Amino acid sequence: MKFRKLQQLHQGEPWEDHGYAFEREDGQCLFRFNTLVWGRIGAEYNAKLVKQGTRLEDVHTVIPTGDRLRWLEIEEIAGDPEEIKARLDEACQIPRPQKVATAKAQAA
Amino acid sequence: MAKKHREVLTKLDPLAVARYQITEKDIRTIERYLKIIQAYLAGASLWQEIRDYPSAYATSLVIHELVEIRLLIAKGIDPLKLGSKTLQQTLARNVDAHVQAIYDEHAYLQKYIAGHYKKFYQIGTLLKVNRIDALETDFQLLLQSDIGVVIVEDDKLEDARRIIAEMKGETDEVP
Numbered sequence: 001m002k003f004r005k006l007q008q009l010h011q012g013e014p015w016e017d018h019g020y021a022f023e024r025e026d027g028q029c030l031f032r033f034n035t036l037v038w039g040r041i042g043a044e045y046n047a048k049l050v051k052q053g054t055r056l057e058d059v060h061t062v063i064p065t066g067d068r069l070r071w072l073e074i075e076e077i078a079g080d081p082e083e084i085k086a087r088l089d090e091a092c093q094i095p096r097p098q099k100v101a102t103a104k105a106q107a108a
Numbered sequence: 109m110a111k112k113h114r115e116v117l118t119k120l121d122p123l124a125v126a127r128y129q130i131t132e133k134d135i136r137t138i139e140r141y142l143k144i145i146q147a148y149l150a151g152a153s154l155w156q157e158i159r160d161y162p163s164a165y166a167t168s169l170v171i172h173e174l175v176e177i178r179l180l181i182a183k184g185i186d187p188l189k190l191g192s193k194t195l196q197q198t199l200a201r202n203v204d205a206h207v208q209a210i211y212d213e214h215a216y217l218q219k220y221i222a223g224h225y226k227k228f229y230q231i232g233t234l235l236k237v238n239r240i241d242a243l244e245t246d247f248q249l250l251l252q253s254d255i256g257v258v259i260v261e262d263d264k265l266e267d268a269r270r271i272i273a274e275m276k277g278e279t280d281e282v283p
Contacts, residue, residue: 008148010193035245036199036206037145040169041152043241050242068148093196095203095249 001081002056002074003088006033009068017092018069021049021059022085029056031063032085034094113139116158121167124216128174138173140188145199147192164220165275172213179205207253210235210246221271229268232258237269 001022008018019033019042029049033042045063048054054062060071077084089096113135120130142155158169180187180202187195199206214231217238222228232247235258239246251258261268 010191013193030242032243033245034196034200035249036203037196038149039154039172039246040157040239041146041149041154043239043245044152046242047240064150066148066150069150093200095200 001079001084002076003084004056004059004074005072005088005092006063006065007070007072009070015070017088019092019094020088021056021063021071022081022088023056027055029054029059031059032089032092032094034092036095110136112159116166116170119163119166120170121164121220124167124171128171130170130174134174135170137177137188138170141173141177144188144190144192144195162275162277164217164224165272165277168213168217168220171216172209175212176205176209179208203249204253207249207255210250211255214238217272217275220275221268225271227267227271229264230259230261232260233264233268234272236260237265238272 003020003022006019007015021031031046113132116135214234217234
C-alpha cells in the first residue's frame with residue numbers, strides 16, 4: 001500500500017506522526033486523520049480529495065501544511081492494507097471505533 | 109469580552125442558546141479550545157467556520173464544541189490549561205466526550221430541521237450527509253458507541269444533504 005505520512009511538531013519535541021494519506025486500489029487518495037483534532041475539517045478535506053480526484057503525490061496541494069505540520073514523501077509497504085492502516089493508526093494515535101464503555105474504563 | 113465573541117453569540121439560534129445556556133464566556137472558551145487543539149493546522153479552522161457559517165449551522169458547531177468541553181470539565185479536566193499535545197492525548201482517552209458531542213450536534217440539527225423544514229431525519233442520516241467523509245470516521249465512532257441505535261434512511265440521504273447544504277449557505281434557499 002502506498003501512503004504519505006503527515007507529521008506535526010510540538011514545541012521542544014521531534015516531529016511526530018499525526019496522520020496519513022493512502023492510495024486506494026482505484027488510485028484515489030484518502031486522508032486518515034485524528035477526528036478528535038481535525039473534526040469536520042478533516043472530513044471536508046477527504047470530500048475535496050475525492051471530488052478533485054487528487055493523487056497521493058498531490059495531497060499537499062489540498063491539505064496545506066505550515067511551520068508545525070509537514071507531509072513526508074510517498075512510502076510503499078507490501079501486505080494487507082487493513083493491517084497496514086491499523087499499524088499506521090496506532091503510530092499516529094488515531095482513535096479507532098470502540099465501545100464508549102470501553103473508552104470510559106480505559107480513562108478511569 | 110471581545111466583539112467577535114458577542115457577534116457569534118448574537119447570531120446563534122436563541123432556542124439553542126437558552127437550552128444549552130450558552131454565554132459569551134462559552135464562546136471565548138470555544139475559541140481558545142479550538143486554537144489549542146488545532147494550533148498547527150494551516151488553512152481551514154473550526155473557529156473560522158463558526159464565525160463564517162449562517163446561524164443554525166454555526167449553532168450546531170458551537171453545540172458540538174460546548175458539549176465536548178463541558179464533558180471534559182465534568183470529569184475534572186480543564187482543557188484550556190493543557191498544551192496542544194496533552195489535550196490531544198486527553199481527548200483520545202475520553203472519546204466518549206467526542207461521541208456525545210457528535211450526538212448533540214446532530215440532535216440539534218434534527219430538531220431545527222423538523223421545526224423549519226417540517227421534515228424528520230434520523231441522527232444517523234444527518235451525520236452521514238453532514239460529514240462527507242469517504243472514511244466515515246465520526247459515523248463509525250457513533251455507530252460503535254453505546255449511545256444508542258444509529259439508523260440511516262438511505263432513501264432520504266439526498267434530501268437531507270440538500271437541506272444541510274442550504275443551512276450552510278451553499279444555496280440561496282435558506283428559510
